[in-house]
Amino acid sequence: MGFSTVLCLVGSLVFPNPENEQRKTSTRVYRIKSFNRQIVGDFNHYTADYGFSGYRVPVIPRAPRSVRRRSPQKKLVEDSTISAFELLAAVAGKLLQESESSTSSNAAEAKVHPGFRDGKKTSLPENDKALKLKYFDQGSCAESAFFPEISVQDRNILSIVKELPRAENDSILDRTSALVSCDLPTKVDYDMKLEMCKDKSSDGTFPCKVDGGSNDVGDIYDPKMDNGPEKQLVDEREQVGDLTMANKSSVKDPIKECVNNNVLINSESSVQLSLCRDPIPGALFQKRRNDVKLGIRDDDENSFGCNKPCTKIRPFRLQLCNGYRRTRKMLTSKYRKVAPKIKDREFYNYSEGMKSFYRYRKNIYKRERFHWVPIKKRKLFDHSFEVAYDQEASSESVSNLPEKEMRGDKSSSASIFHKESGLSASVKARQKSKDSKVKFSIKSFRVPELYIEVPETATVGSLKRMVMEAVTAILGSGLQVGVVLQGKKVRDDNRTLQQAGISQSSNLDSLGFALEPSFAHVSGQRTPKDLPLVLRCDADLLSSRSTASQIFDSGVSNASLDPPLVMKLDNDNSQELIPSPKTPIDSLKDGALPDSKALIPVPPMNIETLAVVPFNSKRKCNELSQRRTRRPFSVTEVEALVEAVEKLGTGRWRNVKMRAFEDADHRTYVDLKDKWKTLVHTASIAPQQRRGEPVPQELLDRVLAAHGYWSQHQPKHGKHKDEPLQITDSPMEMVGA
């Protein structure tokens, strides 16, 4: 059937909170939360290739989204800013509605329209694009609003903007300029900028973007680029030129082909497409508290409804590994909960936080564990997933789906954010009772999370460039699609959807698609051995979670946890655009984008700075590692354990290990001890209360018998080291008799 897509690039930036500019640190960390695109596709039930190249699908207009749905905005420190955004949102929404009927199905072809004001910029894309604007404010949960299909032609928006007080304009402008826009959306953005920049006298000029058609990547505004904005613009355009080109070709490919060929999509093309063709973007504006040194993922708050308003910060660390990737391990809410305690500690030092993190994790996990309600945002801590249930998105997707049939259909949407990789995907899955097909509506993909650290004195323009660089690097390095089902990564590409559990009857809400960076050299670092390598150092963390060790018989394993890219800009002279032929990012992608002319204001010394992985140097790798993957004991193992304990007793786990689990590297004696503990518990409870793979009652009986016996004979504490052997045959005989 037809394969249509709704593309939406969402760019998010974390802005420092101006109010808290008290910190001496001249560095700011920007977190690019996401660049999303939406894809709607229809997949054959039996195709488990996941090779659908949604990116190639033609862009279709998105249906308008009601602005009313926006959740109430939280009070911001900067009311003006809020107002501005709200205003924009409102306007956008209005425009959207108005233009709803005029949407075209092919976004690729943007029409040129005469400027609507002052004869300024003239080309205005006509296509409707969806503008998703996420707005994160300090201390508040993420507020998001979708502005579907904004008709650029509508000049009302312009007028309104223009009427805003200068302060507001500036705010808007700043934020707006931060948008990574493409295509049509860019136009809108641009026009607004033009209007606003009239009043801006000192910030330089706004580069006038030359309309390049639908493939524009969007301009990057650099207020400091007085001396050559145009040139900069050109460079930037060139930078993405190849990407755009690549896109074109792929875009034209009928989706059908991609879908039916069962061929994995060229990740690069996909990436490029997402980068260049994504219509528009939105921006996530987030504020960070500067007074808190330990950052905590803001998303966490959403998950737990935390009331703390100032914990927008999140822990992060920089890592130098062919591109600074951040090992993202402990970004869970517990972590946040302890923020108050560690707020004054070293910025990158989370040792304390980690402790707390672990301490709290369990409770939180318990709380979340069995809840799968459609809350706004939810996470699967065990897998570092953030699952968001976006009603808006859902409704939007539904209303925009090409097939009208979808309307009224019971559909659910859920997005899963892979915290470790920074990639996420929102999926809207619907089941079609006929044809044994499962329809997926991939609402969005996220590029890996980016952490960019720049000095406060850096210019917005430099920041933008860095973001662009980072994104380009990620995209250029290639991406691969991952399928996550219920927190587990489906790795077996040969499985059918049915086999993988992705079927009509399955809970598709828990299905997610993730874009995973696929750095060649990184992948080469993957641990060859099939070890329970959960505990690894930063370098390995890059992909440790993706190693084969995680692949289980079922073909499903925990999702990989790839850290995000991290960029750091420490140079106060960042204003000076330093053509960096070999920036960290460049080295990262290394060849991926040989033609890139990106400018990265990161001097060599900064590279070294980056090389220093804050966490790394101060903590043990294990501290950052994730909990080992759960490896349930098999009946065979239990049997071996029982037998060993029967003979050795319950106080010599090391011996038990050597005796019965010598070759089981993944079973430590502590594990055995713990298992015995649970076995005893299991044996003592009612069978109905037992979970997991059932252990033969016979074994459980032996467990109880041995436990009872050794409890009395206390072979523990090295009482009689040799007794076990001596009584090897007596204990069980006694008990069993």
Next chain:
DNA sequence: GTTAGGG
């Protein structure tokens, strides 16, 4: 490095 226990 091991154990024992609490989490």
Next chain:
DNA sequence: CCCTAAC
């Protein structure tokens, strides 16, 4: 499984 105190 994790974490730690106490060997």
